[in-house]
Amino acid sequence: MNERSFRIGVGAGFAGDRLQPADDLAREGDLDAMAFECLAERTIGVAQQARREGTGTGFDSRILRRFAGTLPHLLPAGAVVTTNAGAADPEAAAAATRELVDDLGLIATVAAVVGDDVLDLLDLKSARVLGTDDTLWDIRDRLVSANAYIGAESLIHGLEQGADIIIAGRCSDAALFVAPLAHHFGWSLDDLGATANASLVGHLLECAGQLTGGYFADRRRKQIRDPWNIGFPMADVEADGSAVYSKLATTGGVLDRRTVLEQLLYEIDDPTAYKTPDVTIDFAGVEITDLGDDRVRVFGARPAGRPESLKVSVGVRDGFLAVAEIAYSGTDCVERAGLAASIVAQRWERVHGRDAGQLSVSYVGLDATRPWWTDSDRRPSEVRLRMSVRTFERDAAVTLCDEVESLYTNGPFGGGGVTTSIKETVGIVSTLIDRDAVATKVLLP
Known part of the structure; x- marks a missing residue:
């Protein structure tokens, strides 16, 4: 096992996120990896429709603008990059990224992860629409796409094969972070304890500025410094899965126990059974230690099994x-x-x-x-x-x-x-x- 700590940052928390904070973090953060989370549930359906109708690229072309500002700092330093901006066409996104890398005069191996498109694999008559008594057969004439939430396994394989940039479609947000961590530390996804803590890192970082005060701030009770200049967060992860979260000292915002708690509970239904493709996580015993100066240590996610089924966004x-x-x-x-x-x-x-x-x-x-x-x-x-x-x-x-x-x-x-x-x-x-x-x-x- 590699015992050296690993620093991973986030370059986007959604498709329309700011460019400048990621550029700053790539330039000054001394990162080992950066993940760009760019895919909402509805986004991939829209991208699939655009691709099939010939009205769009099928992937989030804004990722090229993000890469243009960050790759010149990340790649020469040996940092790896993951993203789900491939949306409905990771292959095309990878091809466009290779062209950009060449234009920038850089050297990198770019991989695409495919296989999340499962529209042809579904049995429409038995595939039940969650929360209803209907099946997909009942809405078969309206179907546009079906993409399964995949986990970190294929991303890890890409890194093992020497890829510097991994572009996926509908992988889970946390998987973008789990893959570089598991690859670095040599963790197996069968080690559910390590996978749970790596997924905790991903869950806390995935929304970028949301962890550093962006969605936290108001003008009265929760004031933050320089809200116009909120920095994106990074985490120094240790071999035991613990992590210290921080941001660049030159940026605005705040990172403390309060912002971590808000992000920890974000999109959580049952904190003792948060399901991801790689592991079901129990967050109930997570320990949050505020170290001051925008540094917080978080540890203690526990595994609660692994889902037998994958969620599919249709x-x-x-x-x-x-x-x-x-x-x-x-x-x-x-x-x-x-x-x-x-x-x-x-x-x-x-x-x-x-x-x-x-x-x-x-x-x-x-x-x-x-x-x-x-x-x-x-x-x-x-x-x-x-x-x-x-x-x-x-x-x-x-x-x-x-x-x-x-x-x-x-x-x-x-x-x-x-x-x-x-x-x-x-x-x-x-x-x-x-x-x-x-x-x-x-x-x-």
């Missing part, structure tokens, strides 16, 4: 989403916005012969994020009427946008700033597949 065509907004200001702006909504709803029924119950109505500045809030004494000086509809009929989507825009001269006075949008949507449902049915492999040039 993309389904979900029709059109039309959103139309108009702003009202001044005295009685809420009442005028309500009148505007009533006009559109009545025309929706009486002129267009549609059910007004289809329409979603909210007032930005009043109840758009908290529709249950009923404080009628509040009187904002301005409000934005937002009306939307989800429909499989494009004509209905266009009609809503037209009706809201017509409020300029056919609605209450004082309306302005109309915006409209119509987009095809991909929804996500989930099912399970036996882990033995999923065969992944590493593609090297």
Whole structure:
């Protein structure tokens, strides 16, 4: 076993994350590895649809911008890189990355991990949609994609074969971190204790700035230093699986017991049985020690078995989403916005012969994020009427946008700033597949 500690950092916590903090960390962090987590559940369905319709690359092309700023610092230092930005087409992402590496004058072996696309492997009549009594057969005409959450095994194989950059599709977030750690320390994934602690590292780092105060901050109780300059975190991991988390001293934000606790519980249903493809984790006994100066030691994840099935994200065509907004200001702006909504709803029924119950109505500045809030004494000086509809009929989507825009001269006075949008949507449902049915492999040039 390699006893040398291993420093791993995170370069992105989601597809639209900032570039500069990753550049800073790659340049100044003295890293052994950097992981870029870029894939949400819905993202891969959208990418699969774009690939099949020829309207997109199938992978998150922004990864090339991330690599352009970080690889010149990481690769010469011998650091390895993992990412799930391959989305629906890891092979194409790997090919584009090889071109970028050449253009940068660097040398690197780039591998793609494939096999998470399981649409052709599913028995639609028996694959049950989780949380329902339906099967995928019931929505077979709407299916776009089906990608299983894979674990770290193939990523580790890629590193063992000499890859410097591993690009996967729908692997779990934690696997991006487990693979470099397991490869460095020589941990077997059958060692569930080591895998649990490596997955804990991944879980804490995967959302990048969320661990260093980004989602933590407010203007009153939880103020942080220089929130405009939040740094991404890194972890110094020891051979026993313990880790000390920190950030660059030149960056803003905060990393302490509070931020670690918030991230530890992020997206957790049962803290004693958090399922990943590699291990089910019990977080109940995790010890968090605040060392001060934005350094926190965390250790103590325990294994609770390994799931026999893998979760599958299934993309389904979900029709059109039309959103139309108009702003009202001044005295009685809420009442005028309500009148505007009533006009559109009545025309929706009486002129267009549609059910007004289809329409979603909210007032930005009043109840758009908290529709249950009923404080009628509040009187904002301005409000934005937002009306939307989800429909499989494009004509209905266009009609809503037209009706809201017509409020300029056919609605209450004082309306302005109309915006409209119509987009095809991909929804996500989930099912399970036996882990033995999923065969992944590493593609090297």
